[in-house]
Amino acid sequence: MTTTTLSTSPSATAPATVHIAHAGGWVAVCATGVLSAGRGAAVLLPDGGQAALFMGRSGTVYAIGNRDPFTGAYVLSRGLLGSAGGRPFVASPLLKQRFDLATGACLDDDEVSVPVYAVRVE
DSSP states (O other), rough: OOOOEEOOOOTOOOOOOEEEETTTTEEEEGGGGGBBTTTTEEEEOTSSOOOEEEEESSEEEEEEEEEEETTOOOOOGGEEEETTTTTEEEEEETOOEEEEEETOOBOOOOTTTOOOHHHHHH
């Protein structure tokens, strides 16, 4: 999985675009200005699926599936960010299971995971 750290230098004039790997190519999903550190955003993919984008406080952008596998609801983009053992995660807003943003693994149930998408910012 690829994640990208955004430059926060004041010399940047226009927001870059976030792309995620999907269906064998790269899909532009939003401008970096849409993302706020510590908050998520849901994006609709060309096949009708959804991804949840997150920008960590360090500026690293992550993309995982937006569907909570425990409830079936598309809500992970509304979850709270945190870290456990140095691993960034999002906690589902419904039942609070935590998902590793880099691997998609559920930190509370070894048999459950969510999809992870490679990210690039241009």
